[in-house]
Amino acid sequence: MRKIARTGIALSLVIGFSLSAGGAAQAERERDRRAQGGTKEDGITAGVSRVRITGGSSKGGGNTVQLTPANPGWKAPACWYEPKTSPKELKEKIESAKPKKWKPAKKTGTIFDDLNETHNNLADGLSKQVVRLYEDYYQTDKYKNYNMAKQGKGMFWEGVKNPRRKDDPEADKCSRHAYWVDEGDPAPKNVPLAVSPKVLAEYAYEELPIPRTEISLNPEGKQTVNLDTWVWADKGKFKPVSVTASLDNPAMSATTTAKPVSLTLEPGTDEARTFPASGKCKLGEPYSAGRKDETPPCGVRYLRATSGNGAYPLKATLTWEISWTSTDGPGGELPAGSFSTTHDVTVREIQSVVRD
Incomplete structure (x- = not known):
């Protein structure tokens, strides 16, 4: 047929x-x-x-993500x-x-x-x-x-x-x-x-090469009840990134820039404390020898061990401020954006024996 x-x-x-x-x-x-x-x-x-998109690079290579605007209606x-x-x-x-x-x-x-x-x-x-x-x-x-x-x-x-x-x-x-x-x-x-330049800037928002949120922990691996865990994002990787959207005729362009500003931690259980108490900190500072008695500038303390093969879902959200400039004026601000990842954290409890 x-x-x-x-x-x-x-x-x-x-x-x-x-x-x-x-x-x-x-x-x-x-x-x-x-x-x-x-x-x-x-x-x-x-x-x-x-419209052409030019510029922009990320330490994350091809492993880039799109931001979720802080304003859900935008x-x-x-x-x-x-x-x-x-x-x-x-x-x-x-x-x-x-x-x-x-x-x-x-x-x-x-x-x-x-x-x-x-x-x-x-x-x-x-x-x-x-x-x-x-x-x-x-x-x-x-x-x-x-x-x-x-x-x-x-x-x-x-x-x-x-x-x-x-x-x-x-x-x-x-x-x-x-x-x-x-x-x-x-x-x-x-x-x-x-x-318009603003339309170009808003279009460029979605083209920003944002690296996936990744964090480092100290101690690494399993955590211990009542022992502070330092958390931070690599400042060498999470740096401002920009892209430019442009037209040739008429000549018009806008450059949109994202800057990482804060890291927010959610421990995944009520049986925990965050540092600071709000869970929102700057990108954090790497742990180094000699700082074991310091309170981490960004971190978490688990108060109860995980059971069996269970784990706590530690959520890390990196927030980026977004701004733009153009050939037609100073530009302005666009809604901040964020991207989250979740890490499974196992917490153990160290038993001690008290002798008379």
């Missing part, structure tokens, strides 16, 4: 939109609102960004509009989306031959309608001949998706038609989510 060809035909327009032909009713809806731009219901989705933008397509590129790509002449395969004598031919004829007809609507919009309805007279004097701005949030429904918000902006002019104020 021959598979029906071109099921769910889709036109890819390099203006950054992907148009799915779902039926004649959809073409009618597109015709009615062609001057207002696309919507999620039209099947229009944002394209690929030209997220980097799922999409935005940016300058992407010239008049010439737009024209070429819309015209290249026109369906090619379909040639039916050799008949095999099955009912699927007729169904296949009918389907493809309808799909080609619908595809032509959709492309024609876009041609009309950029040739006569909104612009004149794709703004070819302004070639080199500006760009069409298009919706693009944050690659980390491309499946998020929020990414469908940037689905209006590409719109023209003259070179040197800002994006229209009535267009939300136009790219």
